[in-house]
Amino acid sequence: MIINDSVLGDLLQGLPDLRPQMYFKSSLTALSHAMEDQVLASSDAPLVIASFQQERFYRQEAHRYQRIAQKSEQIYVLAAPETSFSSGYDRYEMVAFDPEDSLSQEWHLVVIGQQYASCLVCQECSVATLSESEENLLDIDTSRRFEGIWTFDRQVAKKAAELLLKRILAYRPQLKSKIKQAQKQFLQVKEAKPKINEAAECPIPNPDPFVQRLVTYLQAGQYKLLKAYKSISEQERKERLVNSITAAIRQSLNTHEILSKAAEELGQAMQVCRCLIYRCKQTDKCATNHHEFLSHGVSSLARENWPLQDNPLFQEVVTKQERVYVANTQIDVRVQNSLVLQNLVQRFGIISWLLVPVLDKGRLLGMLELHHCGVVPHEWEEEALELTEAIASQLGVALIQAEAYTNLEDLNEQLEALERTRSNLIAITGHELRTPLSTIQVCLESLASEPDMPPDLQQIMLSSALSDAERMRKLIQDFLTLSQLESGRVEWHPEALQVQECVDLALSSTRVRSTKEELPQITTKVSAELPLVQADGEWLVEVLNKLLDNACKFTSPQGEVTIQAKTNGNQMLEVTVADTGRGIEPNRLERVFDRFYQEEGALRRTTGGTGLGLAICRQIVTAWGGQIWAESAGKDRGTQFHFTVPIAESN
Missing domain, CATH: 3.30.565.10 (Histidine kinase-like ATPase, C-terminal domain)
Incomplete structure (x- = not known):
């Protein structure tokens, strides 16, 4: 059996003057315990109807209801079964309703005695009604919210009890006679006269205003706690995002990969229409976009020449060395006074614009831009702006490391080339100098040691020596010529x-x-x-x-x-x-x-x-x-x- 009717909805329809309020889960827990304690402290044998959303919530309070059951026979506990909870009697009536029943989204506690009555009927707010930041906090139990009624009004309590007894009867028709007795005893009796304080001979004050103030104070404290949770969660999200992007861009020492990963990670995290990251210097006239993130339907700026020298926003970043934020390009004076910016806004549909410099010790390494496109401006919160600046700072460190690695690679290549040159110089010099020098030495030794050598053979020896001497001269001349050219002395x-x-x-x-x-x-x-x-x-x-x-x-x-x-x-x-x-x-x-x-x-x-x-x-x-x-x-x-x-x- 699945019953889709909401008890809270039926209650508000039956009593249209009621106005529901918003309660935190911790507030309702405190109120429920106060209502249960009132039953335990009184001498009445009241009607108690407690509806828990799930069996696990009931298990946390089961020991209390075993004590409450000693006070009265009219105790009813409802819950959606998960393990061993089932309809039956165990000192009190247990009603297991279908998990798809609307009761699984509500929290009820109704107490009606001869001298007092209290009622708590609430429905948990669905995820769709919460903001995105609140939805992220649903793992924190204290952030759960309920909308409903909490009151000492006997008429409201009787109406809520009537609705719940009908629901119980639908699930357990065998309790018809017991429920009929409860209706006769608690729902149809005349109102009891309020107790008189014999010493003062006046009615006992109604505790409702005091309790309402107490609840208000508790709600305010819970709201402050939720804000603190939200702040902590936002800080944790920011740190996690910075760490994830830092890890992504530091997995590589390639500048192209670093900028591409940073643009992709930041664009997705900030949920922007367009994220650009490009290398530039303060004196550049323009920059070429190679690294960007685009949301669906947004035009690309890849390989687009992005003006810098005639861009007032870029020049302001260079001058101040800090971020520049344009909330609405349609009314911003800087945009309206610049034809260059107006052209960019019109061509690429930019409505909100953020520029954050990538710096290293005051030196501009690049620029990070976030674009929101469309008709309605987008206002980035301070936390988002600070987060973007933190990413830009990490990006600057990564670029410096990549440049240092590239310079080291170039230096290693130069050293390897120098080593090859040294080896070649030794090998070639040794070969080219030793060979002619050996020939010259042999020829001169022959001429000196054999004075009777025939004239024609002497001429051959001299020619060979002169030829190799010329060869050595050319070799030395080439060395000197190249040295002069490379040193700039020519x-x-x-x-x-x-x-x-x-x-x-x-x-x-x-x-x-x-x-x-x-x-x-x-x-x-x-x-x-x-x-x-x-x-x-x-x-x-x-x-x-x-x-x-x-x-x-x-x-x-x-x-x-x-x-x-x-x-x-x-x-x-x-x-x-x-x-x-x-x-x-x-x-x-x-x-x-x-x-x-x-x-x-x-x-x-x-x-x-x-x-x-x-x-x-x-x-x-x-x-x-x-x-x-x-x-x-x-x-x-x-x-x-x-x-x-x-x-x-x-x-």
Whole structure:
């Protein structure tokens, strides 16, 4: 049997003058105990009807009702069974009602004696009627609230008893005669005259006003306690949120991951329409959004250029180094006086706007923005603003740690590169210096120890010594040249030049070698109609020399080397030195410009050289503002080296 009628509802309908009040659970507990104590202290044999919501609530008071049952035979206890509670008689009548019955949401205690009467009829407030913050506190039993009636009025008590006796009869019809006796004895009797104080010969004062004041005081104390619980809960929620976001952003030392996680966590926690976090400095003109949280239906700002220099809100944050909050962009003076802000508000539907700086020792690292979009402004409470500032502070720490880690990684890479350079320097220097020096030593020792050596053999010895001495000179010269370029000690003398003249000078120097060794065919395709370039002629010839030397070195005599030049846009002239030689693997095209890099390794090369030529070329080309790069289809498929030179301004 399920009865959906509410006892409280029926009571208020039957007595329309009654006005329900709100009670805390602890207040009702105190009132119930006072009513029960009154029964235990009196000499009456009253009617007592107690309806508990669940069996577990009844179990907490069962011992009291065993004592109350000694005072009267008209004791009725109702509860929804959970374990062993069932309808029956155990010193008092027990009524088990269906858990789906409306009684499971109500709390009743009615006491009617000959000299007194009291009534408590309440219904528990559902979760839907509580605020969100109160709903979060439902695990605290003292925060439960009930709406209902508590009074000493006998007429109200009799009406409530009548309704409850009918409910009991519906569940236990076998109690019909006992209930009929209770109705006759307590509900139909004439009102008893109030007791007279024999000493003063006056009626005993009605305790109702005093008790009502006591209840009011208890309610006020309970309300203060609930506020304290709410404050503690809010503080705990704030700390838990800060800790969770901190843990999330510190799981990574990658700046992109840190900002993405922070935007997602904070946006969900604050339930905002849009949360942006972007890196910026005080002097930036604009920022690009890469990290955001969006609620459903809100437009994205990803990769949108966000104005900073012309943004009054951003500039205010930079000046004050503290948060800036716009409650309503439609009436805020700063927004109304700025076309930039008006445009942003209109395009992205921002109605409430919060900006919080991410700082480190006064240095701006980034900005955290919360947007509420729509028609109705959203007012963030002070706790929410403080929470956002706490997250921004943690974010600043995480960014500094990530930057420190990145700098450490860069430093480690530089140290590794330095170690490789040191190793290559030792290997190459040892090989390139020791080999010619050994040849020179052998030749000189032979000339000194054998004066009768034939003249033609003496000439061969001298030529070999001179050749290796020149090789050593070039090696040392390359070391010195690269050192000067890297240290910035070179004095540049730029002038307007014809590329064709520089190519001819480089070719004449290269062809001198053809008398000593066989070179591949060299073809030039440089037009005399090309515009003049602005460069230091000596260093431009040096770049061409080294590229030609490199091309000839790795190309067989049957191959071909080609020099071309063309305009590359309006500001640069592009020169290409291509060969049909051994080629370069695509994954090594960038490394060939590193110092001491050798395609075959330092100690197993088939060609001479220090591996400094291309590094020198890169330093020279970069110095005049150009670029140098290599292209190759792969092994044995030739290589093309390109570099650019600024075109001279025409008068």
